[in-house]
Amino acid sequence: MKTPQKRTTIYDIAKKLNIAASSVSRALSNSSKVNPATKALILKTAAEMNYQQNVMASNLRKGSNRTIGVVVPRINQGYFSNIIAGMEDITYNKGYNLIICQSNELHAREVDCVNALINQHVNCIVISIAAEPGGHEHLQQVLDHRIRLIQFDRVVDELETFKVINDNERASSEAVSHLIQQGYQRIALLEGPQNLDIFRQRKEGYLSALRKHGLPILEELMCENAWTKELSAEATRKLLGMKNPPDAIFASTSDFSALGVLEVATQMGISVPEQLGICGYSNEPFTEITSPSITTIDQYSFSMGKTIGNLFFQEMEVADLHIEPKIMSIKPKLIVRKSTQRS
Amino acid sequence: MKTPQKRTTIYDIAKKLNIAASSVSRALSNSSKVNPATKALILKTAAEMNYQQNVMASNLRKGSNRTIGVVVPRINQGYFSNIIAGMEDITYNKGYNLIICQSNELHAREVDCVNALINQHVNCIVISIAAEPGGHEHLQQVLDHRIRLIQFDRVVDELETFKVINDNERASSEAVSHLIQQGYQRIALLEGPQNLDIFRQRKEGYLSALRKHGLPILEELMCENAWTKELSAEATRKLLGMKNPPDAIFASTSDFSALGVLEVATQMGISVPEQLGICGYSNEPFTEITSPSITTIDQYSFSMGKTIGNLFFQEMEVADLHIEPKIMSIKPKLIVRKSTQRS
DNA sequence: TATTTTTTGGCAATCGATTGCCAACTTAAA
DNA sequence: TTTAAGTTGGCAATCGATTGCCAAAAAATA
DSSP states (O other): OOSSSOOOOHHHHHHHHTSOHHHHHHHHTTOTTSOHHHHHHHHHHHHHTTOOOOHHHHHHHHTOOOEEEEEESOTTSHHHHHHHHHHHHHHHHTTOEEEEEEOTTOHHHHHHHHHHHHHTTOSEEEEOOOSSOOOOHHHHHHHHTTOEEEEESSOOTTSOSEEEEEOHHHHHHHHHHHHHHTTOOSEEEEOOOTTSHHHHHHHHHHHHHHHHTTOOOOGGGEETTOOSHHHHHHHHHHHHTSSSOOSEEEEOSOHHHHHHHHHHHHHTTOOTTTTOEEEOSBOOGGGGTSSSOOBEEEOOHHHHHHHHHHHIIIIISSSOTTSOOOEEEEOOEEEOOGGGOOO | OOOSSOOOOHHHHHHHHTSOHHHHHHHHTTOTTSOHHHHHHHHHHHHHTTOOOOHHHHHHHHTOOOEEEEEESOTTSHHHHHHHHHHHHHHHHTTOEEEEEEOTTOHHHHHHHHHHHHHTTOSEEEEOOOSSOOOOHHHHHHHHTTOEEEEESSOOTTSOSEEEEEOHHHHHHHHHHHHHHTTOOSEEEEOOOTTSHHHHHHHHHHHHHHHHTTOOOOGGGEETTOOSHHHHHHHHHHHHTSSSOOSEEEEOSOHHHHHHHHHHHHHTTOOTTTTOEEEOSBOOGGGGTSSSOOBEEEOOHHHHHHHHHHHIIIIISSSOTTSOOOEEEEOOEEEOOGGGOOO
């Protein structure tokens, strides 16, 4: 006996009051087609019988479940959890639910998650794609099933959807320009996987800043796939061991990478910021409390989450599916701390 | 024209193949009651027609939506987001969805979230209650509606439900004993709101360690409600300004509090760990990289999330609703770092 | 009093998948 | 050849709320 007694339905209420279920339904949805006296009675009885609407039935009938699906690489990463928190803030007020999935950076798992969300008939899917390379047929599927789609942060450029992104190129360029202004000359770059647009953009920003200031672009100073603390530490050891080592490192992948750089430098007795400038990315809380504190780039993650939520409600909830998708770009902010200030 | 064409249903497939919808349904759920040849044909046609099951209809019929609702104070807090990540790891493999809500530490909002989840007919609600005081009728409601309930971390003790908790008392006691063994004699306590059981337990652990080692319990060394970085900093300033200041501070509320302590001590030129020992709580990533690094208590949050997920599937998914609830206690681990080592 | 208008509320179809029951058909055993 | 056992697949009810349509009742108007 899994469910000893059944839950109260509108039919139970109707039977008890000897009226039609339709009237109960109307009363509960506060329709004007019910006599105020009857309505009050129904509401009172419903409360007494401990009635709770069966949203599954309502959803089926209405064809919408007031739910937004979110797919992120990892829930427990400051950047993403802030975005989710920001979104929840908006959706909560609108009575929408958030279903959260994580791809763990795996393409196959991302596809799975997206399909599950399509099955759920969510109203909208919000996604930041996994690092593992793969196609984007699954996102096309979302559109084919007439589900609204918002890409954020890591987006598939070719796909014409709403996008909420950071201006990575500009932020990176600013960061590198700042390094140059501080007198750093040989600036190394720690890159992320180049199949992700955000990392390509950050590299582009790095290159453009070098060009703008007339500095040479040196292949040996650019390290591919240094996007975890460990990989960055390794890359840093290699860089600092060169006969002509860099005097600054831009860890474009994350603050964790920057931390790896800082630890290696400290171990090797290289002083930061005097001998080596370090700049990270994301403004993780810890960057403020390392010694020296780390210069980084804040992406306004919480408010980005709110932007995504508002985007859905303002532009997509009721609009035609085929409206021209908007791209919203948020300009991140360079936060200068001690790790790059040698003036 | 909001929905230009309808989605494919099993009836569309049935009509096309001139068979009954029931057969389509059986084929799709891989029932043995359908001829393998027919089954293959149906599957092929379904794929061609881009069929995706309407989970809302299925849920309604089956009376379950394979969804677990999660209510936490804040999604974007390391501890909670790790727990959610751990849970998701388990539920994903079982094909369950996670609906996430945050109470923002507000009681009224928590009640709202819980009611929304009851309406959704989720299979289970997993909750860690808000700090703001309030009743727990809403949790009783969950049980009344025959929805399974798991409380974790911050729980309502009186309520007989499954619980997954940390042994806060023991961990705190261990931490304080460690301080005593390191030679600290006047150990102050930064407390959290005492309406939350976890903070009462941590205080109890503090007291019991003092008693065990025959140290006096001094009211003036216990600071109420010092549970943010700012409040802790303030409390610390007061403590260290005393004529007879403490020689160690146990920030039982969080590592953020411990950080506040460390910053104030540094500002005041008090050396850690020589003149002042500091111990935090939660093992936030940054505790490893402060200088000195901060001794803290790891709560195994990710694996705690997995435990919660497994608890549901192993004990509750199919069992009688009225089984004796289990309480699982996870023993946190003291992580000794530099901020308390003066030997 | 007769007629029109407005309220109120019931009937029944609908959303789409599932499943118990039964009939038709196939295969195996007698 | 006849009977029994096993397969396959259709019919129709069901999950619970919603809503278009219509009728009865009440109120307003002539």
